[in-house]
Amino acid sequence: MHINPHLFILPRTPGQIVWDYRNHKQFELNLEYSTRLAQLIDDPDAFDTHNIIDTQFLNTGILTTSTQDTNEWGWDELSKIFHIGTKNIPCEYTPQNIHEWSRHYLDHCNDVLTSSAPDCALALRPASQLINLPAPSGLPADSLANALALRKTCRSFTGKALPLGDVSTLLYWSLGYLKEREGDIDETIAEGLTARRSSPSGGGLNACEGFLHVQSVDGLEPGLYAYHPADHALSFVSALPGCPLGQLLCGQHFINNLPVGLFITARFDKLWWKYPHSRAYRMAYVEAGHISQTFQLAATALGLNTWLTGALTDDQVETLLGLEDSAEQPLFFVGCGKSDGQVMCKELKALLNEGRQQ
Structure with a gap:
């Protein structure tokens, strides 16, 4: 068994967040799960098929059955996390033609406009x-x-x-x-x-x-x-x-x-x-x-x-x-x-x- 190489961990009392930054998934672990993950990081061969926590780690991708190839990265880990973590925007559906894209984008914009836009006057003087x-x-x-x-x-x-x-x-x-x-402004542009x-x-x-x-x-x-x-x-x-x-x-x-x-x-x-x-x-x-x-x-x-x-x-x-x-x-x-x-x-x-x- 192997630990997913694309994880980072954030301490968030009372637990911790484990983030699979390649697959844009995050998990909140309590003390029991965090302790078990630490044990498996120390010894992946301690994986136990009868341990429900271990099988959950495997099913969610925190653990993998095979070694995942990782490209050699010439910079620090933070830059690697940033680059890989901002790749491949997750979306439920990719439009297949211009008509679908137009409908999809319009729906997204309308959804955005249901919330108030940020204050454009932030930090500006009277x-x-x-x-x-x-x-x-x-x-x-x-x-x-x-x-x-x-x-x-x-x-x-x-x-x-x-x-x-x-x-x-x-x-x-x-x-x-x-x-x-x-002159570029018309009625299609949001206020x-x-x-x-x-x-x-x-x-x-x-x-x-x-x-x-x-x-x-x-x-x-x-x-x-x-x-x-x-x-x-x-x-x-x-x-x-x-x-x-x-x-x-x-x-x-x-x-x-x-x-x-x-x-x-x-x-x-x-x-x-x-x-x-x-x-x-x-x-x-x-x-x-x-x-x-x-x-x-x-x-x-x-x-x-x-x-x-x-x-x-x-x-x-x-x-x-x-x-x-x-x-x-x-x-x-x-x-x-x-x-x-x-x-x-x-x-x-x-x-x-x-x-x-x-």
Whole structure:
């Protein structure tokens, strides 16, 4: 007899939860069952066909009669659990044609709409405190091909202040609810889900939000600001911390003089509302990636260089943004400014040159 290799155990007093993450099944075990499972983990050959607990473990898949092949995984067990545990969405029935899918999806949406949507104003400031941004400008007509060719990650910035107009344009085209797309809205779109951005969003939920880290922008005091996409405005969240920006980004201090950056967050409660399955967590990162790339292309079109990272000191960033123990969490950071175009900071280049000379 063998223990299912795709199990993890969560202690939940007075028992424990055993989760078969490959098959999306979970079981709650009391002390008697937990003790017996521990004995079988220690010695699977102690399986007893006359023991009802043992046979239940076998019937539910906690135990197996043969060794299950597992792919070699190059990372830690947590990443393996996440990847396998969000595969193969369990569904009672897979539609066999477009008509069945349409009916199935409509029924799902109607079922979702029977519950209240998450509060879209979570963590936002009163309208009286909004800082209106200048009207965004358009981007050069031939900018897309040029931006795709010229976009690159830079690690050496001048710290020169950015015009507020450029920041306004960047925010509008990457996170704003586009006035240009209001013609896409018709009676088939549910109330509260009519906003459209330049980047795609799972279920049209616009689950990602943005917090601006401002160090040097003309006409805007340094600090952290929440972006309000419906109003194309900012609200002050907190002053800059005493530590440099690099301290919030796992010690990447070459970025300390970046004039402006964007913490991209995800509203998990929006995703849970429509997609009550762990796979939706993948979509939060996909959406953050879309927005990051849009931000970078818009910045490049404006003649700016960009830098991005997923390495955050999460607890510090959450505190700074006022998101501790919240259903909204920071996922990514992308910033821009004037740069000499160097992919490496001068300190790293100096070390590399020193190594070549030895």
